[in-house]
Amino acid sequence: xxxxxxxxxxxxxxxxxxxxxxxxxxxxxxxxxxxxxxxxxxxxxxxxxxxxxxxxxxxxxxxxxxxxxxxxxxxxxxxxxxxxxxxxxxxxxxxxxxxxxxxxxxxxxxxxxxxxxxxxxxxxxxxxxxxxxxxxxxxxxxxxxxxxxxxxxxxxxxxxxxxxx
Amino acid sequence: xxxxxxxxxxxxxxxxxxxxxxxxxxxxxxxxxxxxxxxxxxxxxxxxxxxxxxxxxxxxxxxxxxxxxxxxxxxxxxxxxxxxxxxxxxxxxxxxxxxxxxxxxxxxxxxxxxxxxxxxxxxxxxxxxxxxxxxxxxxxxxxxxxxxxxxxxxxxxxxxxxxxxxxxxxxxxxxxxxxxxxxxxxxxxxxxxxxxxxxxxxxxxxxxxxxxxxxxxxxxxxxxxxxxxxxxxxxxxxxxxxxxxxxxxxxxxxxxxxxxxxxxxxxxxxxxxxxxxxxxxxxxxxxxxxxxxxxxxxxxxxxxxxxxxxxxxxxxxxxxxxxxxxxxxxxxxxxxxxxxxxxxxxxxxxxxxxxxxxxxxxxxxxxxxxxxxxxxxxxxxxxxxxxxxxxxxxxxxxxxxxxxxxxxxxxxxxxxxxxxxxxxxxxxxxxxxxxxxxxxx
Numbered sequence: 178x179x180x181x182x183x184x185x186x187x188x189x190x191x192x193x194x195x196x197x198x199x200x201x202x203x204x205x206x207x208x209x210x211x212x213x214x215x216x217x218x219x220x221x222x223x224x225x226x227x228x229x230x231x232x233x234x235x236x237x238x239x240x241x242x243x244x245x246x247x248x249x250x251x252x253x254x255x256x257x258x259x260x261x262x263x264x265x266x267x268x269x270x271x272x273x274x275x276x277x278x279x280x281x282x283x284x285x286x287x288x289x290x291x292x293x294x295x296x297x298x299x300x301x302x303x304x305x306x307x308x309x310x311x312x313x314x315x316x317x318x319x320x321x322x323x324x325x326x327x328x329x330x331x332x333x334x335x336x337x338x339x340x341x342x
Numbered sequence: 343x344x345x346x347x348x349x350x351x352x353x354x355x356x357x358x359x360x361x362x363x364x365x366x367x368x369x370x371x372x373x374x375x376x377x378x379x380x381x382x383x384x385x386x387x388x389x390x391x392x393x394x395x396x397x398x399x400x401x402x403x404x405x406x407x408x409x410x411x412x413x414x415x416x417x418x419x420x421x422x423x424x425x426x427x428x429x430x431x432x433x434x435x436x437x438x439x440x441x442x443x444x445x446x447x448x449x450x451x452x453x454x455x456x457x458x459x460x461x462x463x464x465x466x467x468x469x470x471x472x473x474x475x476x477x478x479x480x481x482x483x484x485x486x487x488x489x490x491x492x493x494x495x496x497x498x499x500x501x502x503x504x505x506x507x508x509x510x511x512x513x514x515x516x517x518x519x520x521x522x523x524x525x526x527x528x529x530x531x532x533x534x535x536x537x538x539x540x541x542x543x544x545x546x547x548x549x550x551x552x553x554x555x556x557x558x559x560x561x562x563x564x565x566x567x568x569x570x571x572x573x574x575x576x577x578x579x580x581x582x583x584x585x586x587x588x589x590x591x592x593x594x595x596x597x598x599x600x601x602x603x604x605x606x607x608x609x610x611x612x613x614x615x616x617x618x619x620x621x622x623x624x625x626x627x628x629x630x631x632x633x634x635x636x637x638x639x640x641x642x643x644x645x646x647x648x649x650x651x652x653x654x655x656x657x658x659x660x661x662x663x664x665x666x667x668x669x670x671x672x673x674x675x676x677x678x679x680x681x682x683x684x685x686x687x688x689x690x691x692x693x694x695x696x697x698x699x700x701x702x703x704x705x706x707x708x709x710x711x712x713x714x715x716x717x718x719x720x721x722x723x724x725x726x727x728x729x730x731x732x733x734x735x736x737x738x739x740x741x742x743x744x745x746x747x748x749x750x751x752x753x754x755x756x757x758x759x760x761x762x763x764x765x766x767x768x769x770x771x772x773x774x775x776x777x778x779x780x781x782x783x
Contacts, residue, residue, distance in 0.1 A: 202503040204459075207543055212525030213466075213508050238525065251527035251684075252508035254466045270428045271628060271674050272586035272660055277771035308511060308678055309428040309628075310467050313586035313658060314593045314776045315783050323469045328773050328783065 350779030390566030392578030397551030427627035429658030626655020629735035631742035
């Protein structure tokens with residue numbers, strides 16, 4: 178594991194500033210509860226979760242870096258490797274496929290020239306297939322940078338994805 | 343008799359999510375009434391209401407509360423807003439349209455059970471809903487409803503916080519949720535002890551689904567008996583049914599808990615697109631055993647669906663028309679469980695990818711004689727063999743699909759191809775207008 182002291186000091190200060198109010202939500206002797214929010218803040222500031230970023234979260238919560246890595250690698254919304262400037266995640270679970278989600282995903286892969294989990298050469302977009310997003314009645318659905326878009330058609334998706342810079 | 347709407351009554355009103363609008367419609371009066379009651383009397387009303395858990399298990403809510411040990415403090419409330427079961431999309435709309443109804447329910451549950459700290463565990467993908475909840479909590483805090491004194495009147499401190507997950511189906515399982523809330527990966531715990539006895543931080547903890555809690559203000563306001571009277575037998579009230587798939591009007595419908603499934607699909611949802619026939623319905627989220635089109639003339643009450651060999655689960659109905667390939671559908675479901683197995687127990691960790699591979703092989707026409715039996719046998723060795731119910735959840739779709747649509751699986755093997763070809767997801771794949779609590783989406 179890398180050391181969090183190697184991270185830029187101003188980014189670390191930003192991390193601490195954003196983490197402080199979150200810590201107040203949990204009992205004083207249970208700060209480790211803030212692991213998911215801490216890693217989310219880390220990901221937002223540093224782009225993806227490198228060993229030093231995980232070590233930073235662990236240090237502030239008073240647990241071993243292994244605990245941070247365990248969480249960072251368990252949950253699918255955490256990236257331990259670099260991703261594109263935007264992350265587009267298409268649901269292909271049953272309800273979405275019954276309404277065309279699979280065709281949208283296949284077409285998007287073809288248009289962007291990437292496979293599942295791939296990033297375009299210009300680092301603009303990382304495309305991923307994801308599991309049920311809880312938008313089954315308004316399927317198909319996708320997340321664009323963690324914000325949900327529903328009732329998708331191929332035209333709508335192409336317009337949204339095309340507008341990402 | 344006009345329909346009684348508990349959960350969706352205010353959806354679609356202007357600013358229905360705002361505190362002012364909620365109060366204008368009588369919001370927080372149930373809490374005021376509750377604060378004048380003996381806490382044990384509130385628990386009695388909830389017991390009398392026959393409110394059963396809306397997250398999937400259908401456990402009696404009032405009974406669950408009585409499992410809290412008498413003398414151990416602190417106690418915690420965790421509200422399960424993880425909503426990840428494929429086919430389920432209801433809790434998010436409660437949060438979007440009426441978050442204060444949920445907060446009032448939380449305050450009532452906490453007052454009734456002497457709890458001073460509550461967490462709402464919301465799935466990571468619901469970023470907008472998490473923000474809306476946080477805004478509503480802030481509103482309630484500023485208005486003095488939550489905080490050091492409930493409603494600014496009773497010396498009963500209550501803090502409510504939102505805890506957003508980061509993408510893991512398993513965290514909807516109550517003990518995995520607790521592990522996740524403690525800052526760990528979501529590995530389910532061995533039960534017993536149940537969370538009511540040893541829960542969050544090792545303390546007694548109530549875990550209820552969002553929809554379950556959202557019913558509490560109505561129950562306190564109108565009495566448990568009135569709620570029970572809306573349902574049948576041991577199931578009271580209305581519930582939110584989420585309908586997706588090949589129906590003309592997919593959406594979220596609030597109906598009495600024992601509403602007829604066929605009526606919901608053929609009348610409320612306008613039947614199947616193009617007038618086609620229903621081939622299959624998964625009635626309670628993707629874990630629930632599938633029903634054939636001939637089996638849907640049933641009550642959706644918990645015990646009625648259990649008698650029909652399936653489960654009411656989370657109320658998520660996935661409807662497939664006659665042009666859908668059942669092997670393709672199962673192939674996707676099997677992939678989901680393989681993807682989401684947390685990896686703790688060997689039968690599930692190893693068995694779910696094996697099932698996924700086998701169904702995919704059959705779907706693509708590479709199956710050999712004996713594969714269908716092998717698939718069913720595999721599922722039988724996962725169900726019941728794991729720490730949490732997710733092993734069963736992975737096994738039940740496989741077992742039921744093979745049992746009810748066996749000829750279709752065999753046909754894939756004997757013809758060495760998918761007989762449905764390009765249209766295996768059904769001939770209708772177009773997005774349709776959805777109706778969520780009466781609002782057109």
